[in-house]
Each structure stands twice: as structure tokens, then as C-alpha cells.
Amino acid sequence: MMSVRPRTAYEIQCMRVSNHLLREVFADLEQMIAPGVTTAELNLEADRLIRSLGGVPNFFNYEGYPASICTSVNDQVVHGIPDVSCVLQEGDIISIDAGLIYDGFHSDAARTYGVGRISGDARRLIDATEQCFFEGMKFAVAGNNLNDVSAAIGDYAEQHGFGVIRELCGHGIGGLMHEEPDVLNFRNPGPGLILEAGMTLAVEPMITAGSREVKWADDGWTVSTVDGSLASHYENTILITEGKPEVLTMTDEEKNCHPEVQ
Numbered sequence: 529m530m531s532v533r534p535r536t537a538y539e540i541q542c543m544r545v546s547n548h549l550l551r552e553v554f555a556d557l558e559q560m561i562a563p564g565v566t567t568a569e570l571n572l573e574a575d576r577l578i579r580s581l582g583g584v585p586n587f588f589n590y591e592g593y594p595a596s597i598c599t600s601v602n603d604q605v606v607h608g609i610p611d612v613s614c615v616l617q618e619g620d621i622i623s624i625d626a627g628l629i630y631d632g633f634h635s636d637a638a639r640t641y642g643v644g645r646i647s648g649d650a651r652r653l654i655d656a657t658e659q660c661f662f663e664g665m666k667f668a669v670a671g672n673n674l675n676d677v678s679a680a681i682g683d684y685a686e687q688h689g690f691g692v693i694r695e696l697c698g699h700g701i702g703g704l705m706h707e708e709p710d711v712l713n714f715r716n717p718g719p720g721l722i723l724e725a726g727m728t729l730a731v732e733p734m735i736t737a738g739s740r741e742v743k744w745a746d747d748g749w750t751v752s753t754v755d756g757s758l759a760s761h762y763e764n765t766i767l768i769t770e771g772k773p774e775v776l777t778m779t780d781e782e783k784n785c786h787p788e789v790q
């Protein structure tokens with residue numbers, strides 16, 4: 529299948545460039561997170577910076593999506609639409625999902641941040657969501673089945689009492705933002721796919737503190753938990769290798785604490 533084929537060396541280099549640029553967007557937005565900031569301001573800044581880096585926001589107008597990033601606050605899981613009336617409050621958690629196209633190659637990542645001081649429960653949720661990703665990374669090696677990555681993510685979440693969203697998943701990424709294969713975040717009986725060096729994937733656990741049931745808002749985009757519990761999202765674009773996966777959207781500083789990736 530064309531879209532699952534390993535990338536050429538040239539394509540891999542282009543993917544690195546696109547994804548490294550996206551790190552700068554997160555470094556910038558992270559500084560802005562504070563009580564009183566609106567999600568519209570975050571969107572405006574992300575859009576400005578992506579374009580000033582020579583990229584194009586790949587979310588903007590994706591199937592009609594009306595902004596350049598997704599900002600999902602508290603019980604919103606993903607695809608929250610930035611809005612001038614959404615003012616961050618002390619104690620909120622906000623996930624920012626962003627991506628760009630550079631020279632025809634896509635990047636995609638998400639981080640969940642606390643606004644000021646957050647509850648212990650919120651911190652544990654955010655940390656567990658990140659750990660789900662790293663549990664998956666232990667299996668994200670050429671020759672393994674992608675299903676082992678999915679199972680590791682989902683099992684970690686459920687063993688720690690968290691819910692795993694079933695309706696949304698990660699994906700292949702490269703010349704398009706969403707390519708095959710789907711990267712599920714839970715143990716599943718599908719045939720899966722044998723990973724090959726050079727494949728590029730967006731792996732993105734979406735985890736809730738309560739029930740895993742979600743609902744869509746009337747805006748057609750915003751996904752929230754049905755029970756109102758907090759939700760968290762953590763996503764990186766990765767490159768499969770013969771050894772540890774290369775995480776294209778993590779900074780060296782972030783990687784320092786995570787020996788399971790390079």
C-alpha cells in the first residue's frame with residue numbers, strides 16, 4: 529500500500545525539518561499559557577509563527593476546520609475550536625494540537641498543559657497520558673506489529689484507572705496529514721501491520737479521568753467526555769527505525785528524560 533511504504537532518505541529528511549519547525553511553535557505557545565489568555569490568542573500566535581517559519585498550518589480548512597490549531601480545555605478531549613470567549617482560568621488543563629506543512633511534508637503533535645496550579649488528579653492524568661505514549665514506544669520498532677504499540681498504550685491507561693478513547697486514533701503521516709495506517713490506542717484483535725524502518729506515524733493517546741465515552745458538540749468538531757471528566761492528549765510524530773523510534777516532535781530536553789526514544 530503506497531501510503532504505508534517506508535519513506536526514502538530524502539523524505540525522512542524533509543519530515544525531520546517539518547517536525548522540528550513544529551517544536552518551535554510549541555515552545556512559543558507554552559510560554560503563553562496563563563490565566564486570562566484566550567484560546568483565540570493562542571491560535572493567532574500559532575498561525576503567525578507557522579507562517580513566519582515558512583510553513584502552512586495544515587489544520588486550517590482541513591475538512592472545513594476553522595482554525596490553525598485545536599485547543600481543548602478540561603473535559604474537551606480533542607478538536608476544540610479556539611475562541612475569543614474561551615479565557616483560560618487558573619487550574620484548567622488545555623491540550624494544544626498543532627501541525628504544519630513544510631515543503632510538502634506534514635508534522636503533527638499535541639501537548640496538554642496546566643494553567644497555573646492544577647489539581648493532583650489533573651497532573652496525574654497528564655502524566656499518565658504521556659506515559660501511555662512512552663509505553664507504546666517500547667514496541668515501536670521495525671519488525672514488531674503495530675498492534676503491540678496500541679496494546680501497550682491502552683493497557684497502561686486502563687491499568688492505572690484511566691479511560692481510553694475508542695472513536696479517535698493516531699495515523700500514518702507524510703505527504704498527507706492523515707495516511708494509513710490507523711494507530712489505535714487500545715488492545716485490538718485486528719491483523720495490525722508489521723512496522724518497517726522509515727515509516728512515519730503520529731501516535732496520540734487520548735485519555736480520560738473517568739468514563740471513556742465521548743460526544744461531539746454542535747460545532748461538528750469539539751469532542752468532550754460525556755461524564756464531564758477531564759481529558760488529556762499527547763501526540764508526537766515518530767520515525768520507525770531498526771532501533772529506538774526517533775521522535776521528530778520532541779525537543780532534546782524532552783528526550784533527556786526518555787531513554788526509550790531517540
Ligand code: MF3
Binds near residue numbers: 588590730
Ligand atoms: N492532529 C489532529 C489529528 O490527528 C488533526 C486535527 S484536524 C483538525 O487528529 F481539522 F481538527 F484540525
Ligand code: CO
Binds near residue numbers: 699730763
Ligand atoms: Co494527529
